[in-house]
Amino acid sequence: MRRYSRALMLCTVFAVFSGFYVYSKLLNSDASLGGNHGPKRSFIPAGASRGAADKTGPKNIRWYNRYIMRQRGQAEAGGGGGSVQSGPEPPMHLAVVACGDRLEETLVMIKSAVLFSVKRLDLHIFAEDQLHASFIEALESWPGFIRSRFKYTVYPISFPSENAAEWKKLFKPCASQRLFLPLILKDVDSLVYVDSDILFLQPVDRLWAFLSRFNSSQLAAMAPEHEEPRIAWYNRFARHPFYGRTGINSGVMLMNMTRMRSVFFKNDMTSVGLRWEELLMPLLQKYKLNITWGDQDLLNIIFHHNPETLLEFPCRWNYRPDHCIYGSNCASAEEDGVYILHGNRGVYHDHKQPAFRAVYEAIQKFSFGTDPVTSLLDPLEEELLKTTHTYCGKSHALFTKNLASSLANANRKSPGGR
Structure with a gap:
């Protein structure tokens, strides 16, 4: 009976010392950074005060590290605020x-x-x-x-x-x-x-x-x-x-x-x-x-x-006079309107094709920085209505069919545009 009591006491003592040893190891591990080689070092995020960093416990450090890793992953994937910006688009x-x-x-x-x-x-x-x-x-x-x-x-x-x-x-x-x-x-x-x-x-x-x-x-x-x-x-x-x-x-x-x-x-x-x-x-x-x-x-x-x-x-x-001079x-x-006007044979400078000349003079007179709709499109449409006695003048709506949308885009790029 005495033998059993001694064995039980030894086991109890061994268990107590083992518990102290494990607790000591855990404490040292949590108080060091990267192993048991020196005191803990606080990581201070840019812009944070020293006092805030000093109050950061182990749980907050682990949360911050997870946040940094998530942001880094987003950057590598091309998302988030840390994404790599591509170079300027070639002209x-x-x-x-x-x-x-x-x-x-x-x-x-x-x-x-x-x-x-x-x-x-x-x-x-x-x-x-x-x-x-x-x-x-x-x-x-x-x-x-x-x-x-x-x-x-x-x-x-x-x-x-x-x-x-x-x-x-x-x-x-x-x-x-x-x-x-x-x-x-x-x-x-x-x-x-x-x-x-x-x-x-x-x-x-x-x-x-x-x-x-x-x-x-x-x-x-x-x-x-x-x-x-x-x-x-x-x-x-x-x-x-x-x-x-x-x-x-x-x-x-x-x-x-x-x-x-x-x-x-x-x-x-x-x-x-x-x-x-x-x-x-x-x-x-x-x-x-x-x-x-x-x-x-x-x-x-x-x-x-x-x-x-x-x-x-x-x-x-x-689009040239040949596309409308005979009809x-x-x-x-x-279907979609004229995208590029080609005034060959000097039609911008004579009176043979007044519809072509009207477009040329409207752009020539336009001043950068003014509203392109009221300064270019409206006067042009007014002049084109005077050319309907010619075949090309009868097709004048083709010249301005998509011009309004183009000018709206131009207006957005001007200093007063949104």
Whole structure:
């Protein structure tokens, strides 16, 4: 009996000491950070006072650590206030060529592009030397909030030195400069080229979006020269190959210039493909006695032999007097309105097509910072009503069909807009 009492006492003593040992270990573990190597260190959140940190117990520290880990997880997933910000969106590139008396016309084109565009524009202006100072003076005089939407570079007219004179006098002065843009702007991937007599009635962004529609072989986009073969020029008069049924018009041209610089183009001069810079001069030498519209004809020949490389966009993106002078024949404009107006043959500056001239003068007279609806749209609609004695004037509603929504967007970007 005595033996059992001693055993029970020993077990009790052992249990008591074991309990003290375990309690001591737990206490030391909770009072240290990262093990039993020194006193506890309080983590003080940024902006918190020392007193608040001193009162933070083990439970609050564990809650704070869970909160930090949750915020870190959200940041890594791209959410929450700690998400990584992406870089600025790349700008859209827009090029134009101006020679002779095209200074004012080019400035009005640029005005329309900047007025409606959403993303930032990089402008590439190719001009004769005597126009450089005038472009700089005019663009620098625009309000600061407008100049913040674009940047510009003015370049000299530049052709291959051995044939410069021949290229410069081809068709209108300097027009063939557009053929050499992929070779001059070597650091630019994609580009919208427009003639100086273009007016944007919709954001450039919507035209730029056609780049995402290119398949793996397409490297340019243009509109057909005409919609109606019975009155089209190329299929009736051309003495050279041309693209499709009615040819293409190069007044508005979207280019993936990286592809243009790398592709070997099929042609009717050699049995092997030629690069862009190898193709142009031989093509001119072969067809220069048979072409009427200069560089546009050369583009038609190139895309005739390489139709898989071209994407056609609807005529509403290149609406010309030919689309209304004999009656309306641009179905996409009739459905959705005119997106880009192309005043070729000088119709902005004579009285042959007063509806086209009315749009040009409305944009020319518009002052940045004023309400675009009352300062541009309302006067334009009033002037267009005076043109209904002409075929194009009868279609004037197509010019303003979507203009109100474009101007509403422009108004939101102005200093007084919301």
